[in-house]
Amino acid sequence: MTQMIWIAVLLPFLGTGLGAACVFIMGGALRPGTQRALTGFAAGVMVAASVWSLLVPAMEQAADMGQWAFIPAVAGFWLGILFLLLLDKTVPHLHWNSDQPEGPRTRLKRTTMLTLAVTLHNIPEGMAVGIVLAGWMAGSSTITVTGALALSIGIAIQNFPEGAIISMPLQAEGMGKGKAFLYGVLSGVVEPLAALLTICAAGYILPALPYLLSFAAGAMLYVVVEELIPEMSAGEHSNLGTVFFAVGFSLMLALDVALG
Secondary structure: OHHHHHHHHHHHHHHHHHHHOHHHHOOOOOOHHHHHHHHHHHHHHHHHHHHHHHHHHHHHHOHHHHHHOHHHHHHHHHHHHHHHHHHHHHOOEOOOOOOOOEOOOOOOOHHHHHHHHHHHHHHHHHHHHHHHHHHHHOOOOOOOHHHHHHHHHHHHHHHHHHHHHHHHHHHHOOOOHHHHHHHHHHHHHHHHHHHHHHHHOHHHHHHHHHHHHHHHHHHHHHHHHHHHHHHHOOOOOOOHHHHHHHHHHHHHHHHHHHHO
16 A cells, blocks of 8 residues: 555656756757647646546535535635635746746746646645545545556646656746756655655544645646646647647546446
8 A cells, every 4th residue: 555655645746757857968948839738738647637627526425415415625726726826826936938027026047937736736636645545545435556557647748748858948038958867856855755744644634625625736737727727828820739738638537437
C-alpha cells in the first residue's frame, strides 16, 4: 500500500520534470500553435478529472442526503473557487500571454513570477491527488486505489506539457538550459507537498470527503477558466487549442473509466 501511495504522489511531479527536460532536447521558444495545443490538452485533462474523479465521487459520498446530495459538492466547489481567487490576489505572478503582473506589487524577476503562475495552479492538482488517496486510505467505499492512480496518471500526463511550457520559453529569453530546467522542476514541487500534507490528515478526512473532493474540483476549474482557456485561445484565431482540449478530456475520461 505504501509503495502505491508514493507512486501516485510522485507521478505528477515526474511528469513536470520530464516536460521541463525538453529544454535539453529541443531548446528555443515554443511555437504559438504548439503552446496553444499543449495548454488546451492540459485544460481538457483538468476538466475531465474535476468532473469524474472529484465532483461525481463527491456526490456519491453524499448519496445518503437524497435529493440534497448536491449540497456538499456545491459548497466545496465554491470554497475551492474562492481559495484560488484568494491566492490569485495575494501571490504575485505573471501569465505567459500577459505583460501585466497579477497580485500585489513586487520586485520579483519576470522569470520568478512566470514560475509562480504555474506553481499556483499546481497546488489544487496536488491537493486533488492527496484527497483522493486520503479518501481511499480512510476506507471510502466509492474511491478505489486504481481510481486514485488514474487521477495521478492523468495529471502526470498533462504536467508534461506544462513543464515544457515553463522551461523552454525561459531558455529562449536567455536563461541557461540547466537553470530553465530547474525552474520548470521547481514549479511542480508543490504538487507532492500538497498531496502529502493532505494524506497526513487521512484519518480525519472521511466525514468531510465530499466537501474536500469538490473543493479540489473548484480550484482546478478556476485555473482552467482563468488561465488555461485564455492562453489556448490567445493570438491568431485557431481551433488547435479546442481540438487538443477534446483530446485531453477524452484521455482522462478513458483513464478514469478504465482504471476507476
